[in-house]
Amino acid sequence: MIFDCLVATCTSAVAVVVLRRFAVLLGLVDRPDQRKLHVGNVPLVGGLAIFMGLATGALFYGQIHRFEATLLETAAVLVLLGALDDRFDLSVRDRLLIQTIVILTVIARTGVYIHTLGRIFGYEVTFGWLGVPLTVVAVIGLVNAFNMMDGIDGLAGSLALVSIAAMLLFAIPTPLHGAIVLLALLASASLPYLAANLGFMGGKVFLGDAGSMLIGYLLAWMLIQMSQVPQTHLSPVDVLWCVALPVFDTLAVMYRRIRQGRSPFKPDRGHIHHILLGAGLGPRATLAALIALAAAFALAGAFISSMAHSAGSNLTTFCLVMGVYVLTVTQIWLRQEARQLRRAPDSQSAIDVSVISSGARGHSGSPDFVGPSGQSAQRQDYRVMSAGDDAEVIRSMRRSARR
Known part of the structure; x- marks a missing residue:
């Protein structure tokens, strides 16, 4: 062999x-x-x-x-x-x-x-x-x-x-x-x-x-x-413990997608490896962490199987661990998404102000045309919309900044 x-x-x-x-x-x-x-x-x-x-x-x-x-x-x-x-x-x-x-x-x-x-x-x-x-x-x-x-x-x-x-x-x-x-x-x-x-x-x-x-x-x-x-x-x-991590993660992802009213088969970036990457771990550290987690599930299953008095106790423990995993991973993902949404408006506002300021200075030669937040917004709107060409240029710059 x-x-x-x-x-x-x-x-x-x-x-x-x-x-x-x-x-x-x-x-x-x-x-x-x-x-x-x-x-x-x-x-x-x-x-x-x-x-x-x-x-x-x-x-x-x-x-x-x-x-x-x-x-x-x-x-x-x-x-x-x-x-x-x-x-x-x-x-x-x-x-x-x-x-x-x-x-x-x-x-x-x-x-x-x-x-x-x-x-x-x-x-x-x-x-x-x-x-x-x-x-x-x-x-x-x-x-x-x-x-x-x-x-x-x-x-x-x-x-x-x-x-x-x-x-x-x-x-x-x-x-x-x-x-x-x-x-x-x-x-x-x-x-x-x-x-x-x-x-x-x-x-x-x-x-x-x-x-x-x-x-x-x-x-x-x-x-x-x-x-x-x-x-x-x-x-x-026992077979469930051998493939616990793939099963847990699949159920967690499908639960979240259904909860959001989406197809459970539509791909996204909400798996456990995406969550760990979003938390700041590198690809190799994420790989090592998930291998260790999968091995821990298998070893825990072997221990529980040897200690449990019946298959029913083993199955109950597996279901409890699965429920904790699904709820925990879902909550972590939702918090990550909420943080990204809170950051997005601030980042977009900074991009818009920077783009409008650049466009205004390029058009008028006045570096202080778009002032701080206390300045009248009417002058900003006037300068952006004063000509169709200027507005299209600034929209194009915004799209480039978003990309």
Whole structure:
């Protein structure tokens, strides 16, 4: 297995180098805009490189069972979907439709889905056929959770490694050797991407939707399979702690957007990494803080699972922690927005006065035409509106100052 992991790492590294050169030709380039504040155009090939490394490692391993083989085949479809989304910006409806079809295909071919939560407060909670739509929602939810967390360098990939380590912490020893191998190959194939994304291996590359879909999809199915097999030590409630931070942040963001009357799927800059950046932390400090927080959630879950007398107590604790997280993060974000709104009018007033003053001096040659706040505003209005050309010039200057 160590050799296969090395194969996955080397293949992924070669794929990063090669795909980076063809990113522009393929149209897989991320360009900065109002929401994306990176510098320059960055190739979106990290996810493709990870999948190539994972698939090659699995091919060399050669002992992949039906469930893992089905996951790899359907994951290839999602990677292609993610690449098309990176290239053409597909609609949310199209992405959800294809994701649902892929998930139902896995259920139909393997029979694996969420059929029980175990014993909660002394009662065996089973879902029957309702487990199928619940599984669809759970997998899509985690896929999009990792997609939403892919906001700063190294975050989504690092959180994937934390989740894999947490799953091994909860599940070992386990009879599901194929699942462990697949997780190890995924972690190994992610290392070259992280090195490139963090600037340690040539030019920067991004994960892209192809990569975030791949990571969320595989982790979701591994958690479902390992939690539904009685022989493992990973209970259905334990899986929640393995991916606590992406789940918490996704629910917090959706809660805030719905509260504001907006679509929960419309992107913005209100995730936990944006909040920490807004609080003054740098990108690397934010990354370190979130990795530590994700690891703390997983370790806390392991401790609570060992100390709790029942899965019900474990689930109750998880829900309480989630509620505290959602409310705390929402309040911090609202305070940051309120501070920005309070600063905006003062900044805009200063810009307007400066622009009008510059325009007035340029027109009249009098440096003191626009005086302090006690001076008559009528003279300011007269000078700005005295000619249509002057007004248009000043409006243009205002727009430039705002930009």
